[in-house]
Amino acid sequence: MNIAVLLKQVPDTTAKISVSGGRVDENSVSKWSMSPYDEYALEAALKLKEAGGGNVVAISAGPSRCEKLLRDAAAVGADDLVHIMNDDINNLDSTQLQKLLAAAISKSNSSIVLCGKQAADTNSGSTGPGVAEILGASCMTMVSEVTKDGEDYLATRPSSSGHEKVAVSAPCVFAFDKGVTEMRRPNVRGIMMAKKKEIEIWSAADLDVDLGNSNVTINSHSPPPEKPPGQKFEGADSVSTVVAKLRDEANVI
């Protein structure tokens, strides 16, 4: 069975974002990147494959720009690339998107699915659990590591007393927090192979998904409040002031 990884292309954290009409102006985004938690998921998927076999299937939904993201995934070792082509991805609601992803996962013959716990742009955190619901799979959230344990999988996630290792069997979705290993760097050979790799392009119709109408409407957007200016203290004399502030104002000590 294969290992699916869900990858989202988001504006790079270093790119300047401009907003028009309450939405990020896509045309003004100078650089798109893989959402950081997805990178951990991809690395974990590659490790699982190295340990236990199966193909890593990288799946991304979005417009044609996502091809670069899929090729980046191939450059570090993803075997199969699936592009769910949708030019209007931002106007799909979470359920519609999850239907597409779930259908692609099934079609790719994958029994376990890895993804980031949330995307760096929308931060809704619903994709992993939502996809699991549709697939009828178990779902582990906030995962930092997955290993194979016989036929089962062992996932490391936070617990009230530190970390717990939870055994789970396929089918399962693992939504990744910051993982234990950073995504590996691509090498030139990987990049050359990625360039030649076929990308499966699937539409909603290819996946037999009826998207229906969106159930979500956004009433209003507001930018985050401006950060209040920081305060700077220098020299040994200021220690008592800093301590007082940390205790009385910030409530951290």
Add this chain to the structure above:
Amino acid sequence: MVEYNAPIRDYEFLFNEMFDVIPIVQKLGYDFDNDFLSMLTEGWGEHAKEVWLPINQLGDKKGLDYDDGKIKMPEEFKSAYSESIEAGWLSTSCKQEHGGMGVPIFFSAVTWAEIGTSTNMAMSVLPALSIGVYEVLVEHGSKELIDYFATNLATGKWAGTMCLTEPHAGTDLGIITTKAIPQDDGSYRITGTKIFITYGEHDMTENIIHLVLAKTPGAPEGTKGISLFLVPKFLPSDWVSGGVKDLSENLMSDDNGVTCSGSEEKMGIHASPTCVMNFDESIGWRVGDLHNGMPLMFQMMNRERLATGMMGIGLAEIAYQNSLAWAKERRQGRDLKGPQEPNESADNILVHPDVRRMLLEAKVNTEGSRALAAWTGILLDQMHSEDIEEAEMAEALVALFTPIVKAHFTDLGCESVNTCMQVMGGAGYCTEYGVEQFYRDVRISKIWEGTNGIQALDLAGRKITHNMGKNLRYLMWPLTEFIENNRTIPEMEEFNKPLHQGVRGLQQLTLLMIAEGQANPHFLAAGATDYCRYFGNVLLGYMWAKMAKISLEKSGDPFYDAKIASARYFFKRIFPETAGLAARIQSGYKNLMDYPVEMM
């Protein structure tokens, strides 16, 4: 802690928006696209930052160990080198049949070279030399030599060197004395001493392949009698005869009479060995025709001189990034127009015009040079075009640009690193921040690969008249057309007008150099360095006007707005130096040559 981020956005701008490189290289037969290019650029930027940069200061401090003819490199360098080979980053432009990646030349000649030198100049020269040797071999070597040596050079398993300089023969290679005696089996026995040989000896690779300039018995005097030989450090243990075809795949273990008798202590690039090499009846094979060594070397020089120019850019870039980061944190004095941050003890030093002048001078010269480098790199690919006109154009422009790229970029690079150090005050002079190392490392770039004075003479004495002035026409036609096309665009006037004046000045100075230079070569030689710098300024002016043109159409975005502001800085604060340069050229040679030498 030294900071560095590869200038990926700038490269995307240059290769995609300014020069539209993809259709050009696709036409040349490369299977290459935008995504592939950006994956390579990002991939190499990341690799170099994580594998090469962290050991750059270590290499500077530790240097290398010379003991009884053997050089031990820092262990960290050996493992980083192996990691880079493993990942394929050292052979991008080599042919796939030799284990290379078959990527267009411009990537390795420009992007790879800049990022490599920024992150670790001492390390970067090793693969750069090996690839230089590989290219000469593949283009001019016999099939047997290629079969035996090319793959191991391309993959970095073996390293290469260039052995030109001798104790009494540096710039003047015509007087070298290294001898090559022909043998019955077609090989040669090479004997002589070479000095200053970069990576002449080391333990990074299992074999070292030297390209040696030498003279055969009875060869003509001067450079016309020089031939080129390939001399390995080790020969196979079961090697019996001189024929390359008899060489086996066995581990090289027999010494070939190549020894290292010293390693120089020097100002910078401490982890790059600079060796005295002795060849004692060493077995070698000729590459190319007899007595044709210099033209072949010069061919290799196009590439190596661009690589040297990239050292100027690479070190200026990393020095700029670090001095800017430092400046953003540093508070001293107040804005002369009144405190900007009254709650702080002092304002940030970016409020001071003079600090901005220093940073912008480095930034603008580096980005302008990078644009010209990008163009030159693409021309190196176009030189191989099957379209004869395209190849001829590319060859002419590369010939013309090479001395400028080498001399002007390294002059600017040294000046920029110097100014960046100044931005940081005392911290710039202290080791912790890295910039003083860049200052020491970059300095060699003005000296090796032909001193900058020699580059200027090459430009003024050969390149501008070469080909009946055809080289120059390939530049001047599109340049004057560009100026003409922009004459009626009001927003372009502030860039186009000074460029136009600069080009007219260049044309007049060129005529003067040719006319006066014919009558008196001292006139030409006395003005050559200033002429080269004038020419460099005109080319960077052309680049900045072009970048401004593209950016004006996209203004509103901070990246493009910064490009416009940079172009403005260039034409207002850098380009005006051309007036002074012109005056110096016109002052002639007497103020130099009439000076009483006994009083110097």
